[in-house]
Amino acid sequence: MEARAEARYVRTSPQKARLVVDLIRGRSANEARIILRQTNKRMAPMVLKVLDSAIANAENRSADIDVDRLVVTEAYVNEGPRMKRIRPAPMGRAYRYQRRMAHIVVHVSEKKSEENA
Numbered sequence: 001m002e003a004r005a006e007a008r009y010v011r012t013s014p015q016k017a018r019l020v021v022d023l024i025r026g027r028s029a030n031e032a033r034i035i036l037r038q039t040n041k042r043m044a045p046m047v048l049k050v051l052d053s054a055i056a057n058a059e060n061r062s063a064d065i066d067v068d069r070l071v072v073t074e075a076y077v078n079e080g081p082r083m084k085r086i087r088p089a090p091m092g093r094a095y096r097y098q099r100r101m102a103h104i105v106v107h108v109s110e111k112k113s114e115e116n117a
Contacts, residue, residue: 003058021059029070
C-alpha cells in the first residue's frame with residue numbers, strides 16, 4: 001500500500017529543497033518527522049507538511065494501515081517553471097535573473113513484516 005503527496009510551485013530553488021529531502025529518503029515516517037523538525041533550513045517545514053499529507057493520504061486510503069510502520073520510499077524534488085525578472089543596472093541597462101520554483105513529491109508505504117525471517 002503506497003500513498004503520495006505533492007507540493008507544487010513552491011517558491012524555492014530545487015537545489016535548496018533537495019538538501020532537505022535527501023535527509024528523509026528511506027527513513028521511517030516518525031524518524032523523518034523528527035529530523036525535519038530539528039533541521040535548520042527554510043524548506044524543512046514545507047517538506048514536513050508534504051510528509052504529513054502523505055501520511056494522512058495513507059490513512060485515508062486504508063483503514064487498517066499502521067502509521068508506525070510507514071516508510072518514506074521515495075522523496076524527490078523536480079524543477080518547476082521559472083519566473084524571469086529584470087533588475088535595473090548601471091547606465092540604463094537591465095540584468096535578467098530567474099526566480100526558481102520546485103515541485104516536492106513524497107511517497108510513503110508500509111514496511112513489510114519480518115515475521116518470516
